Amino acid sequence: MTSALQRFLPLIVTTAVLVVGFLLCAAQFPNFASWRVVGNLLTDNAFLGITAVGMTFVILSGGIDLSVGAVIGFTTVLLAVLIEHGGWHPLAAFAVALIAAGGFGAAMGGVIHVFQMPPFIVTLAGMFIARGLGFVLTTDSVPINHPLYGELNDIALRFGAGGKLSLPAMLMLGVVVAAVVLAHWTRFGANLYALGGNRQSAELMGVPVGRTTVAVYALSGLLAGLAGIVFSLYTGAGYSLAATGVELDTITAVVIGGTQLTGGYGYVVGTFVGVLIQGLIQTYITFDGTLSSWWTKIAIGVLLFVFILLQKGLLTVWAGRGGEPAEA
């Protein structure tokens, strides 16, 4: 089964990096290897993980979505304004935010498909529009004081010594599991990979290209909206500048996770591991206490570079091996 090994190699390497990294941290800091740290790692990176799942699908389909950070920011503002200024119940506000974010993504997907525009440009425009809309609603940071927020933040599954699985962490894990099923056990998932493999061939094989394109950007928008809800729970506020640059963090997680930026190859689980690696670096720097937090960026930058070289290397090796043994 060398072929299976080859296919999963990027994923295996990423996971190995996470495990080795965790062991190194644990060796250096005595109380690092605890359920509390694991629980916090999941909670702190929940919004990033949820967004990155959507990004994985978009990239698998051969596209990119630069608007997700802005959509998260917009969602937090929309929630704050509806709940605090409009007096809405948070659940109603959540529903509206999800519909708005999903609809926004669907609209971008529609433009990309109908006008055959590059996703990079369309979602870049989407990024500016979503940020701008947030500012139109309010330029202030609006605290959300609804009692439901407190209650939601108290929901947690406790496990081990001091470990707890918060609602955001549960949501992220749920999204990851659902995404794995969607990617590998539904026709939509197969269509995404097909689209990322070769758009023209996919079309000639009967893949509904338009529908799939719209759906994948809608899904990415929807998940960014969900991430926005999680983010507002986490920070207890709505702010139009929230989550700036998150689109780049998610793309980083996707690439570290072994998904090819050109589409067609990759796994959702890899992205999840990529998110955890970024979180781990962040946690390390917090533990150390003396390092500037910018070291996080530098470490991630180096890691990203190494992973891209690794992928390139693997691809070259595969190409060199050629096809079947040549016998009649």
Place this chain on the structure above:
Amino acid sequence: MTASTAPPSSAPLLAIRGLSKAFLGVQALDGVDFTLRHGEIHALLGENGAGKSTLIKTLTGVYQRDGGTVALEGREIAPRGVEEAQRLHIGTVYQEVNLLPNLSVAENLFLGRQPMRWGLVDRGAMRRRARAILMPYGLSIDVTAPLGRFSVATQQIIAIARAVDMSAKVLILDEPTASLDAQEVAVLFKVMRTLRSRGIGIVFVTHFLDQVYEVCDRITVLRNGRLVGERRTAELPRLDLVAMMLGRELEAAAHRIDLGPAELDSRPPLASFKAFGKSRSVEPFDLDIRPGEVVALAGLLGSGRTETVRLVFGMDRADQGEATVDGRKVRLKGPRDAVRLGFGFCPEDRKKEGIVGELSVRENIILALQARQGWLKPIPRRRQEEIADRFIRLLDIRTPDAERPIQLLSGGNQQKALLARWLATEPRLLILDEPTRGIDVGAHAEIIRLIERLCADGMALLVVSSELEEIVAYSRRVVVLRDRRHVAELRGGEVSVERIVAAIASESKSGEVRQ
């Protein structure tokens, strides 16, 4: 797979009437009629650009038609996409088949119609059924491996298997045999005959007339987007068919020029190879090539023909034996050495190794000449134009002018431009790998005529071709290869299709030892 048992009603399986389709100024289809009956294999023929692929794509909803009607078993249909055509039980292998290299074989076979259980894709069932689908083609491969791992021929068979499995009513194959060898084609024909006996109608597009006469019941010919006519294969002699396709009478296929073996051997060889070979590529062979003769290499796909010419041209380095040119020992370390010795090479895959699509016809033609002179001594523009115009005229390359990007030309004309590139260097030995593959009948005949003219001028030619009749028409000597060995050499009067086939097919007794 349920509809195949439907009783053949009085209505034909597929009735296309007055189909029209234009692309920005090109009338690709102009009021074409086409009728496919239950249980027939129907060849759709015509030169490159006749509109065959456009007919297929318009029929299956890839393009939307400008006018005309299509009826499937008497009911009007107008699919708006491939998916809809598939749901109508029309399975198609398009000319540019590319399946998806990143998906597994099983996923490719079942994309868009995966077996489902409890709302989810049943991957186990998909694997099992994929294996079953490939069984009749003699393919037992790992269906979970990415498709991109397999050879082009295997991928082609998988594409065909997918289309066959979806075509409960109509199967359309647009030039599916281009990359298949004789055995694979035989398997495909067997499958096609089985489908025909089940009442399925098959539309078959090919450039190989032998194949048409082997399996097809009926022939429809298109020319310049118009219908020329429909005939029963049995009632249409080959020459009439070619005339229909070309719209003019074609002089009978090239006549044989017989040169007795005696005279052949008395000439001193231009190039001579002794025990020349490369391990794991092709076994050592002896080969003499004399001025003014055509030596053909015949054999099945993978028999070592292409490997032989790659060695001769220095693209692969021989690890044993020696080469002499004009009686002097030479070293062939790379194509540059070969070019310096006056060799030229037209590769088989002209898209990948030959033409540079974005460059103009002129630039493509002078490429090899310029390379031989060295890039520091540019050929003056005036001279370039002279050379390009001369060859465009000489080879009848159909292009509005020499400055047109070569990718806009048809396949046959690209091939001729590639030939011109090497002729411009006035080579003493020209190697042609499948010179007539994938080009239309008209250009085909011209290229054969050209080959004969070149030899009359004293140039030596080494040709690889799968078209045995062609080989017989122009070769004075034929080297037959099998399993990466040169197994026989036929000369002069011995050259005939039967003897070549016999040599290819003969078992490795008759004195030869295998490995």
